[in-house]
Amino acid sequence: MRMTELLRLVFMNLAQNKFKVILTSVGIVVGSATIMLVLAIGTGGKVEVAEQFKNLNAGAIDISYEVNAMEFERGMGGNRGGMSGSVGLPGGGMPSAGGMPAGDFSGGGMPDFNGGGVPGFSGDERMNQEKIVLSEDDMEDLTVFVPNISDATISYTTSSDIEGGELEEASSYSIAGVKSNYMTISNMSMAIGEFLSEENDENKEKYCVLGITAAKEIFGSVYDAYEEVIYIDSRPYVVSGVLEEMGTVASGISPDTTVFIPYSTGIKYITGDDVSPTITVIADDVDLVEQIIVDIETVLSDSYANAEFTISDAGSKMEAASKSNETLQLLLVAMAVIVFIVGGIGIMNVLFVSVKERTNEIGILKALGCSKKDILLEFLLEACFTSMLGAVLGVMVSLGITPVVESFSVRVELSVQGAVLSVVFGVITGSVFGFYPAYKASTLIPVVALNQE
Amino acid sequence: MSLIEIKHVNKGYKLGEETVPVLKDINFTVEKGEFVAILGPSGSGKTTLMNIIGCMDVLDSGEYFLNGRAIHEMRESELTQVRNKEIGFIFQNYQLIPTYNVMQNIIMPLLMRGMIHKEAVAQCQDIVKLLGIDHRLGHRPNELSGGQKQRVSIARALASKPSILLADEPTGALDTTSGQEVLKLFCELNEMGNTIVMITHDMNVAKSAKRIVKIIDGELLAEQ
Ligand SMILES: Nc1ncnc2c1ncn2[C@@H]1O[C@H](COP(=O)(O)OP(=O)(O)OP(=O)(O)O)[C@@H](O)[C@H]1O
C-alpha cells in the first residue's frame, strides 16, 4: 500500500477512536511526565552539588590540628578552644569545632564521609600534654619544603559580637582571620572596594571585608557598608570592601555571612593564642595531591614529632559528594524505569484490548489481501502517533507540575534533552506495546482472525 | 483448464486429542463463467469449503488449483496476493470495517494493490451505480440497512475485478425482497461474465444458480 494511503487510514482510525486514543495516551502521559521530572530532579541535584563546589579549588589541601577527645573534655572547661575553628576555603574548610571527629564531613543531606583525613602518627601520651597551634612559620616551611605547591594561606574562624551600622544591638557573627591571598585562593571576588591587603595584616590594622549578607544585615545595602565602621568586640574596623554573593556551601559555612579581618589583627585583638588555624595549600596539579599530602606530613613531623594532623583535600570531597549524587540519580532512574514498566503494562493492557477488539478488522484486511507488512505498519503508526501525543502531553504535564515540586524546595532543572528523552521513551514504550498485539493478530490466518470474538 | 479444481480435499478441526473431519474427500470443479450454488444444511461444512476456495483457510490434505496455480503449496504471503487479485469474497455478515465510510470500504482492495485514492474511487464509479449505493458513499456501515451493507460488500468484492466471486449465504441476513434483489444482481453479474460460487441452505435461493451442488456431512453428492 502507498504510504500516503496508509497515513490516511491511520488518521481516519485515530479520528474515529478518539476516546481510545486518549485512554491509551494517559498511560504514556504519566510515564513521560515521570521520566521528565526524574531527569530534571536528578540534574537539579547535580547542579546543586556543582554549585556547592564551584568556589572550591580541586587542588586545595587543608591542614589543621584537631584537639583530641581527651583534650576536648578539658578544653570545654571554659576556654574558647572548642569554639574556634578553621575557615579553610568556602566549602572546603570544615567547621572543625573542638570535639568533632577528624574529617567528618556532612553537608546537604549527603552521607557522612571521611574527607581524606590522614592519621599520620600514632598518638602517645605526650601529644595530649601540649597544644599545637599551626602558625605562619609552618606555612612558610610548607611552601619552602613541599614541592609542586602554587600557593598557601592560613586562616581561622571564630565568632564575635558586632555593633555598628543599622544594628540596634550587638549580634554575633562568624569572623574569619585571613591572609590577603585568601580571596584569590577561594575564587571570591569583590562587589565593591578592596580585599584586605598585606600591609593591613603586617601592621595589624583594623580593617574588615564583609560577606554580602552580613553587609546588608548590618548596613542595609552594599553601598552603605563601604568605608563605614563596624565594632568587633567594641573595637572599630573600617569596611574596606564587600564580597560578591557566593551562595551557600556544603559544610554550612557561607562567606556571605562572614566578616573577614586580617589574620594578625584577629590574633592580636580577638582570639589571642586560642586559635586552631587551618593552612591551605594549593597543588600545582590535582594529580599530585596524594604525593603532596605525604610531603606535608614529612615536613610537619620535623616540627611536631608525634602530632596528628588532619589533612583533607578538596578533590576527594568533591568526588564523594558527586558520587553520592550519582547514587541518588541512579535511584531516580531506577524509579523511572519501574514507573515505565508499570505504566508500560497498563499501556499494553489498553492496547491489547483495543487490538483484540480490532482483530476482526485485521481479519478483514487479511481476507481482502492486505500484506502483513502493511497491517503492521498501520498499527505501528497508530501506536506511534498515539504515544507521541501522550508523550508530548506528558512533557507539558511535567512542566505544569514543576512549580509544585519546586515548592517543596526540590531543585528541578528542566532540559530539552530530558524532554526529548522522555518523548522518545514514551513513543518507544507505546509503539512496542502497541505493536506486539497487532503483530500477533497479523500472523493469524484470515479465518481465525475473523472468527475471534 | 478449469478455473477451480479441487481434488480429494480433506479438512478437520481438532477437538482435544481427536480430529473431527468436516470435509471428506471433496472433488469439485468450477469452469469460467459458471454460476454455482452449494446447497446444504447447517453444519454440513459449506463455510469451511468456501473458506478453502477463498484461500482463507488451509486444507489438511488434497490439492487445490486456481487458474492452474497450486494453492495448496503456497505460503501465506502468496495467498495474500491471490486473495487480493483473484478472489472477491462476500461474507455472510458483510465484514465491513466500521470506522471507514462506504467508499473507503469499497476501494480497500485497490489501495492494497498500491493504487492511489483518486484512481481507486474513479474505478469504482460504475460499480456503485450498478449497485445503487452511489448516494450512500459517505455513510459509515452502522448507518446502513442490511441490504445496503450487503451491496457494499458485493461492491467491494467486485471492485478488484476478481476471477471469481464467492458469496457465503448472501441472502441469509436479508428479508425476501432484498434477498431477491441480490440474487437478481448475481444473475446480471453472471451474464456480464463473472464466475460466481454461492453458498446457501435454501433450495429457493439455490435455484437462481445455473448449477447446484449438494453437500451433506462434509461430502459432496453427485450432481443431478
Ligand atoms: N473453528 C472451528 N473449530 C471447530 N469446529 C469447527 C470450526 N468451524 C466449524 N467447525 C465445525 O465444522 C462443521 C462445519 O461448519 P461450517 O461452518 O462449515 O458449517 P456450515 O455448513 O457453514 O453451517 P451453517 O449453514 O450453519 O453456516 C460444524 O460441525 C462446526 O461445528
Ligand SMILES: [Mg+2]
Ligand atoms: Mg456457514
